[in-house]
Amino acid sequence: MSYNKPLPKVDTLTKPFWDAAREGRLVVQHCTACGDVHFPPGPVCPHCLSSDQDWQTVSGSGTLEGWVDFHRAYWDGFKDSLPYRCCLVKLAEGPVLVSNLVGEAEPKFGAAVKVVFEAVTDDVTLPKFVVDG
C-alpha cells in the first residue's frame, strides 16, 4: 500500500533538511555571521538578519518538552495509526522541534531523547525521537 500521510512541501529553503534526513543526519540552519542556530529555516538569520546561512549537523540529542496523543485523524492517512504521539523536543543545540515519540518507553517530562530516522518513502525520511536509555 502506498504511503498516504502528508509529505513535506520541499522548497529551496527546506531541501537541505530533507536531503540530510535521507542520509541519516539531523541538521538545523546556522548563521555563518553570528553563529545562531534555528529551525525551521528562514531567508535571513532571525538574530542578526544576515543572509549568509548554511546548515549544521546536530547531535540529535535533546530533552522531551511535551507530548500529546492524537485521537482524531485530520488526514485519512492517520486513521489507522490512532492514537499516535507527537512530541516537543528541545535539541541540545537550542532549536525546538515537533516530531513523533516512538518506542515503548513511557514519556517523562525533561527526559533525554535521541533522534531516529524512519524512511517513509524513497524520497522522504522523517526524523523521529525515542527516549534515550
Add this chain to the structure above:
Amino acid sequence: MTDLKDLSDKIAVIGVGNTKYGNFPHIDEYGLAAQAFRSALDDSGLEKSKVDGMLVCRIPSYARMGEVLGINPRWSLTLPPHGRMSAMGIVEAATAIAAGHADYVALMYANIGRSRRVNYGGDESPGTWDPWGFTSPGAAHAMMFRRHMEKFGTTTRQLAEVSVAVRYHACLNPDAVMRNPITIEDHESARFITAPLRLLDYCLINDGAVCLILTSAERARDFKKPPVLISGFGGQETFSPSSIANFDMDFWHPAVKASGEQARGMAGVTHDDIDALMCYDNFSPTVLFSLEGLGFCPQGEAGRFVEGGTLSLGGKLPTNTDGGHLSNSYMQGWGLNVEAVRQLRGECGARQVPDCEVVQYVQATPCTRSIIYTRG
C-alpha cells in the same frame, strides 16, 4: 504624540448586536453581518447614515460589505480571519476615532464555519509539522497543557472547572448553543480529541455574527443606552515560535502580564476592581494561562485558583458569563466583548453580575490584548 493614557475613557461602545448562533447553510457572512449591524444600530439608536467607519473581520470583501449595507465610510479596515483579532480591532477603531479618522465605527465579524464544515486542521491549515501529524490549534493547546501539568502539577479535574463554570453560565443564557449542564465527571469521561484535552476542552464551531458600534465618549451621551467606556487597553505580540502555531513555551505569560499591566495602568484599576473577566477560551487551558498572566494568581497556581467554582457567577471572579467560546458561541472574542458591554449595562438577566462596574477582556494568543471596560 498622544500618551495612550490620555485615551482612557475617551471612547465608548454605544451599540452591540448579534445574530442567533447555530447552523445556517443558506446565509453567508454578508447576510449574517448585516443582521448584526441592524441589531447594533437599533440597540444604539444611531442612524445608518452617521456610520463613517467600518472594520470587518472574517468577512471576505470589505467592499461587498459596504455595498450590502449601503455605506461609504471615511475609514475602513479589514482584519484576517484569525481568532485573535477582536480586541486588536476594537483598539484600532478606538484610536482611529481618537485621531479623527471617523466618528462612528461599526465593527463586524461573521463566521460560517459550522455550516461549511470547517475543522481547523489538516490540509485546511498547512504547517511545518504536518508530516508528523501535528496539526490544529487544539493540539497546540494540548501540548501547552501537558507542559503545565508536568511543570506545575495541574490536573485535568482542575481544568474541568473551566468548562463546568462556563457551561453553567451558558445554561443561564437563552441565546447560548450548549445549554445542558455538565459536571467534572462529564468532562473527565468525554472522549479525547488530542490528549490530554477532551471534547469538553474544545470550543464550539457555529455560525453567527457580531457587531459593535464605537464613538467618542462625548458623542456617546446622546444615544439610547448608557455608554460603556473603554478605560484601558494593552497589547504584546509573541511571534516566535510561529512555526508551531497557537503555541508558546511559556503560556504567553510575559505577553499577558504586560498587556494586563498596561490595561490596568491606563484604566487606573487594580485586580480587586475587576467584577468580571471575559477570557478568550478557544480551549479551556487558555483560561488558566490568562489568569496567571494577568496576575489573578501566581504562575503555576491557576489549577488551584479555579477549584470550587471561582469562575462561576457568585464566585470570586465570574468569567465568561455568556458561556464563552466553549458553550455560548464561537465568535472569536467578539462575543465576549459584547458580553462585557451587556454586563456593564446590567442587561444580563439570570447571568447578571451584581453591581458590575469594571470588566476585563483578555486574549492570550500570539497577539495578546486586554481591554478594560467600565460603566459610563
